[in-house]
Amino acid sequence: MLENKNDQRTPISDLGEFGLIDHLTKGISTIHSDTIKGIGDDAAVLKMNKNEVQVVTTDLLLEGVHFDLAYMPLKHLGYKAVVVNLSDVCAMNAQPKQITVSIAVSNRFTVEAIEELYEGIKLACQKYQVDLVGGDTTSSTTGLVISITALGTCLSGDVIYRSGAKVNDLLVISGDIGAAYLGLQVLEREKQVFAVNPKAQPDLEPYHYLVERQLKPEARTDIIKLLADLKVKPTAMIDISDGLSSEILHLSKASKVGCSIYEDKLPLDPQVITTCEELNLDSTTIALSGGEDYELLFTIDQKDFDTIKGNPNLTIIGHICAPEGGINLITRAQSQIPIIARGWNPLKNETHD
């Protein structure tokens, strides 16, 4: 009925998620003086008052793309949907305060199923002391859609961007990495087993930590508090939900620097190591590209080294260098390999180079 004026037909997969965002938001500028930071970080930053800024972030989760209800209980899904947004608030060094929750549901969901989802949402709100202040509820012709916006605040001088890393800063990561991805692999395997034999009783105990990291991740508000207590203000910060390799590239690009990450410093849980062996996967690759670990990656000035070193929640994994140095992994054998983004790309539906 309407004429198609587009002669050009470029598949979205040509650009991928970040390419598409860059392409669409190219040249967008802001006009309000209280818009301090627009597109390009974990969250936007708005001026609230003389002393405080507000951060705003939003995430869209679709059934069949971001989650599979075959092994993701609705209550966990609700909890996780909140957490992934709070993690972005943390990555700005802010305290989460409010969320809005929009959902679209098809008629295959019952009221009781949506209650389960909301139980998880409310549980996360309670745990993280966040107010659920609004949203939208509508129908979907197919699967479940969840869109959450999270708001938080921090003192004006405390907000941390991706762009502040300086040459010789140290690269620090909270917690450990790779577990959430392996948790997903284990659950996917059980789903296949179940498809063949619905009476099979899965023994997930050896993978308990991995499965928990996948199904019930936490946002590192505790790390924000720890850093404040230690009086360490990172120079740059990002959450590593899309995988360490992808996020280190974002941070380095935004800060216009290079960096070296040491393979032997990557923090891995013992279950990650044993499960990688079992599944014949390279644990370094998993740690670099796994994704869905809602940990924080940040840079600190060398003067803070003594305060950070030895803290069981934090691991120094490398350092920032000049941009000419590139972004490299220093292997156990002391060889230097350029890091490329291999995180999961929902717009290419495959890992990407």
Place this chain on the structure above:
Amino acid sequence: MLENKNDQRTPISDLGEFGLIDHLTKGISTIHSDTIKGIGDDAAVLKMNKNEVQVVTTDLLLEGVHFDLAYMPLKHLGYKAVVVNLSDVCAMNAQPKQITVSIAVSNRFTVEAIEELYEGIKLACQKYQVDLVGGDTTSSTTGLVISITALGTCLSGDVIYRSGAKVNDLLVISGDIGAAYLGLQVLEREKQVFAVNPKAQPDLEPYHYLVERQLKPEARTDIIKLLADLKVKPTAMIDISDGLSSEILHLSKASKVGCSIYEDKLPLDPQVITTCEELNLDSTTIALSGGEDYELLFTIDQKDFDTIKGNPNLTIIGHICAPEGGINLITRAQSQIPIIARGWNPLKNETHD
């Protein structure tokens, strides 16, 4: 694989959209002192600083539920998706300042198609002087999903809730109503004609206003400015996107009042009247239940009558009465008919009683 612990299976259609929201958000309270108003109005209200509050609202739009790309050009869709959120900001008497935009797209969309969508989004941002500050871009296994969150500000004393209407206040509506719904009917009819004969050239000229109201609605920021200029502060306000009958019930319920609306006062465009005749529809029913007119419904104290009357942008359609009086339409024949919500309900997929 996972045991279903839900024995009860209540279809969502039993509750409908507003019933489900009420059910899920029952008992939700807020803990942060800067959360002034949570769920239950057109937008949440947060404290920004000593003088100002921030309003936050979000809407989720799904292909096949909220729009049909057969007659909705992507550029118009982008524009409209922004406008529907800004309308909710207006309904709080606030000025829109920022939006975030999340989209999920399937691989049947090209980069050029998404560019079109963003052209419309950017156009709306430009027209309404709103900053696009963030969002999320991901893939969809089926149709297009758009989730927008809008933020705005107003002076602390100027924010208007649904709950402030008082007995004897006058009911006022901006613009005219019923046109957007008829625009949709006309477009649906053309779609059917096109399905039968793809060479048919639609003559939409007689329905120009109706189609424009459907495809390119505007948010009434001008009315917010007009009221400020006239120094009239409404006692209660709501946007009537879900249809006048549904919204008057929301306003009356929140304000714990009744009201009378006069059939002969309902502001109708001549095209609405002629098209209702042509399609054999009752224009009062369309005006009451049509929906998608992004106009404002508000109440004013009687002392403001002289300031409002005769303004071409505003129509006094009735007045507020005691709750015992009920919520009624006074027909041209002077009979009194209780108003029931017949707005479109996306969770029942039909008009509802």
